[in-house]
Amino acid sequence: MVELFVILVSAVFVNNFVLARFLGICPFLGVSKKVETALGMGMAVIFVMTVASVVTWFIQYLILIPFGIEYLQTIAFILVIASLVQLVEMVIQKSSPVLYQSLGIFLPLITTNCAVLGVAVLNIQKDYTFLQAVVFSLGAGLGFTLAMILFAGLRERIDLSPVPKSFQGTAIALVTAGLLSLAFMGFAGLVKG
Amino acid sequence: MLASVLTLGGIGLFAAIALGIAAKKFAVEVDPRELAILEVLPGANCGACGLPGCGGYAKAIVDGSMSPNLCTPGGSDCLEKIAHIMGVEAISADPQVAVVCCQGDNQKASQKYRYLGLEDCNAAQKIADGPKTCPGGCLGLGSCVRACPFDAIEITAEGLAVINRQKCTGCQKCVASCPRSVIKMTPLTATTHVLCNSTDKGGVVRKYCQVGCIACQICKKTAPEAYQIDNFLAQVNYDMAHEAEVAVEKCPTRCIRDFSTGYPEGSSFAAPTVPTKKPGQAA
Numbered sequence: 001m002v003e004l005f006v007i008l009v010s011a012v013f014v015n016n017f018v019l020a021r022f023l024g025i026c027p028f029l030g031v032s033k034k035v036e037t038a039l040g041m042g043m044a045v046i047f048v049m050t051v052a053s054v055v056t057w058f059i060q061y062l063i064l065i066p067f068g069i070e071y072l073q074t075i076a077f078i079l080v081i082a083s084l085v086q087l088v089e090m091v092i093q094k095s096s097p098v099l100y101q102s103l104g105i106f107l108p109l110i111t112t113n114c115a116v117l118g119v120a121v122l123n124i125q126k127d128y129t130f131l132q133a134v135v136f137s138l139g140a141g142l143g144f145t146l147a148m149i150l151f152a153g154l155r156e157r158i159d160l161s162p163v164p165k166s167f168q169g170t171a172i173a174l175v176t177a178g179l180l181s182l183a184f185m186g187f188a189g190l191v192k193g
Numbered sequence: 194m195l196a197s198v199l200t201l202g203g204i205g206l207f208a209a210i211a212l213g214i215a216a217k218k219f220a221v222e223v224d225p226r227e228l229a230i231l232e233v234l235p236g237a238n239c240g241a242c243g244l245p246g247c248g249g250y251a252k253a254i255v256d257g258s259m260s261p262n263l264c265t266p267g268g269s270d271c272l273e274k275i276a277h278i279m280g281v282e283a284i285s286a287d288p289q290v291a292v293v294c295c296q297g298d299n300q301k302a303s304q305k306y307r308y309l310g311l312e313d314c315n316a317a318q319k320i321a322d323g324p325k326t327c328p329g330g331c332l333g334l335g336s337c338v339r340a341c342p343f344d345a346i347e348i349t350a351e352g353l354a355v356i357n358r359q360k361c362t363g364c365q366k367c368v369a370s371c372p373r374s375v376i377k378m379t380p381l382t383a384t385t386h387v388l389c390n391s392t393d394k395g396g397v398v399r400k401y402c403q404v405g406c407i408a409c410q411i412c413k414k415t416a417p418e419a420y421q422i423d424n425f426l427a428q429v430n431y432d433m434a435h436e437a438e439v440a441v442e443k444c445p446t447r448c449i450r451d452f453s454t455g456y457p458e459g460s461s462f463a464a465p466t467v468p469t470k471k472p473g474q475a476a
Contacts, residue, residue, distance in 0.1 A: 059204070063204070064200075067196045069196060069197040072197055072200070075201065076200075076204060079201070079204055079208060080204060080208065083208035083211070086212055087211060087212060087215050090212075090216060090219040093221050094219035094221055157311075159339070160311040160312055160313045160316065161311065161312065162312055
């Protein structure tokens with residue numbers, strides 16, 4: 001139990017996917033103009049990461065390893081994650097239009113996001129058991145959402161501030177992202193691993 | 194070699210079949226009219242219709258839950274096309290544009306204090322009801338500029354918001370963003386407006402603004418049909434808007450402006466061409 005908690009905390013804060021591992025920077029910069037959309041994106045990422053890690057864990061241990069073709073890991077994972085997200089999108093569209101409205105537009109954006117693939121690959125690299133893998137990917141999703149919301153909040157404030165002309169837009173966003181990442185480095189050493 | 198090809202091919206085939214079945218089983222039927230209307234709509238997702246986006250509005254039109262003439266940015270062109278798609282007669286609304294009812298920039302109107310906070314009118318308004326002495330005047334910090342999806346508003350060097358009548362589509366986003374309700378919707382065909390939003394008495398207005406309405410009644414005497422005075426503030430009666438021009442020259446504080454002769458001082462916008470239609474005429 002303690003071990004699972006450590007994995008969760010480590011994934012959310014210490015090795016935050018966006019701010020410490022620098023994975024998933026594209027949606028981090030692209031969909032972080034408003035807290036509302038950032039939250040929607042974060043929820044979609046939590047969902048996709050968890051589902052994807054469950055499926056890829058089984059792909060790895062039930063298909064790739066028995067057949068001795070671990071070198072096909074990357075392509076097999078991308079294939080599975082992409083089609084899985086598509087499938088989930090269709091199911092949500094049909095079964096829950098409300099959920100689709102808030103989540104649906106973000107799903108295609110993250111089908112082959114590197115953060116999602118990163119979780120799947122890290123689960124295998126770290127030799128996690130199934131339960132550990134699920135907790136780790138949940139933590140990774142939560143960490144991503146946390147980073148998104150913090151960053152979106154900062155950007156909303158920056159929008160109202162008199163930023164020098166040459167720094168406006170992406171430039172100031174990147175500087176802010178750097179500072180936020182620096183702040184998250186403060187968590188290093190909290191948990192080992 | 195064979196195992197890898199077969200495995201990957203197998204996963205791919207399985208995924209393809211699963212997706213194929215799902216696409217059939219979970220297909221959501223979309224009314225073709227909805228897609229056609231979505232193509233016609235401006236696609237600005239401005240929210241003038243009352244829904245968050247054009248997609249939702251297209252759906253609502255097809256449902257019949259909303260009237261097709263609520264898209265102000267699309268104008269009569271868009272309305273006609275929607276009406277054609279839906280097979281109904283076009284009922285056009287008089288086009289409306291927004292006007293900033295204030296001319297008191299930093300030169301002409303006094304300030305209570307120097308504001309150095311966030312560049313946002315709503316933030317400024319929270320501090321002792323805004324830096325401007327006039328309770329209704331434009332704060333000029335650009336909340337409306339940021340709200341405008343059509344790039345139709347500018348802030349002059351002296352801190353006054355001015356709306357371009359040619360670019361304004363009447364979506365009312367700026368109206369909602371203004372904490373002092375200084376932006377008002379007016380008919381596009383009416384070019385004469387009282388550019389003041391202060392309901393203080395004349396003597397009080399004179400103290401803080403050179404161009405405010407002092408409720409002297411001169412406009413009402415010049416064109417009794419076209420003006421009314423409420424709460425010490427003259428207002429154009431837009432049913433008789435074409436008669437309002439005669440009072441422009443008579444106004445002692447020059448707070449009545451005929452936009453066809455130019456925008457308020459400091460604006461970079463060129464004078465709008467006068468619409469040929471008179472209000473009340475069918476579109």
